[in-house]
Amino acid sequence: MKETFYLKLNVYLLLTIIPLSVLGYYFAVSHESLFFLYEWLLAGLVLISIFISIKNIVSIRSGLKWIAISILAFLLQFSVLGLFLGPITHFLMFYLYYVVAILSFIVFIVTMRKSKTFKAIPIIFTILTGLFTLYMVFLNTLWGSNLS
Structure with missing residues (x-):
């Protein structure tokens, strides 16, 4: 229950x-x-969610632990995306995002296989990861291009 x-x-x-x-x-x-x-507000919300997911990872002993791990993976990926779109807009952040997205995708696949309940959560995270990654690939292809 808890x-x-x-x-x-x-x-x-x-x-x-x-x-x-x-x-x-x-x-x-x-x-x-x-x-x-x-x-x-967004930064505070993400930090609170990260702390709650870490608490869940430590306290949960069942297969639901993988759901908490996938939430944490998504939050880390979302944080890297937010840092790229916000204060740290450097070309190397593309590669950092790609690495975190691949690791998150692997975590989502493992979560879908190991978790028996809440299977919609990693599926939604996988779809969002795909959309965010397409956006980053689009930005990566436009980086340095003169569009005028």
């Missing part, structure tokens, strides 16, 4: 990224001076 409570809490925290991103879009379009608020 194992699934903290796992569900972690998943619900991940779902709050969606309305928070809508708020971030509103700040970026209409009130740019408040966009820092979105950035700090």
